[in-house]
Amino acid sequence: MSVQNGGAFPDDSFSEPSDDWAVARSSVSVHPRPVAPPADLNRLLGGLFPELNTGVVYWYHGLPWFMRSFKWVSGITLPATFSRQGISIYLRPWEPSDPDWVALAVHEAYHALQMQEASRAFRWHASTWHPFLWHYLASWMRHGYRRHPLEMPAFAYEADFRDAFEERENPDAWDDPEQLAVRASPVPKRMVRQQAGYAYRDPLWLLVPSALLLIPAGLLRLAGDGVLALLPRR
DSSP states (O other): BBOOOOOOOOOTTTTTOOOOHHHHHHHSSSSSSEEEOOOHHHHHHHHHHHSGGGGGEEESSOOGGGGGTTTTTOOEEOOTTTTTTOOOESSSSTTOTHHHHHHHHHHHHHHHHHHHHHHHHHHHOOOGHHHHHHHHHHHHHHTTTTTTHHHHHHHHHHHHHHHHHHHHHHGGGOHHHHHHHTTTSOOGGGGOOOOOOOOOOGGGGHHHHHHHHHHHHHHHHHHHHHHHHSHHHH
């Protein structure tokens, strides 16, 4: 999860909101809008995280319905509600002209890699009852957000990502979205992550209150998403 703003690679084939009304409509609709990430971003993530299965990562403009009131949250990564392997990345800003969005997307993609490793470690992937979320909530109870053992490596990687790309070719290119796509390939070797190093090291008893919260929350999410799936999108 991210509580910061971000930006993206420009791409002509990317379908983005075409006017102020489209942006306003997305912001008031209860449905987060599924979007295709820019092709340059997909290439970048493939270089940074070779083991991440981007084919099951789905991107959305907007936050899920149960988080829309959390104004301080700019992005979150969750297991897909009705998919056995799917991972959903929700980003409230979707601004290809703002290069800081790249760092936000990379941060959330790092969480997607963590989630994928958790699925393999526990051999199951069950919507809101995904082991990654049990771990996240349990560790949040002990460490809070900024010192969370799943957030700290994601923020550290995001900072390294910024440093690595600011250093390449043109120190000012981070402020020029036109240059980012050019500089995205190949990625610096030190930035390549085959694994995110997922591990749960907090006391096991913390999983009990985590379960007491996630079981009803998961049922509520299933019910809410099921109802929304039947409603027409605006």
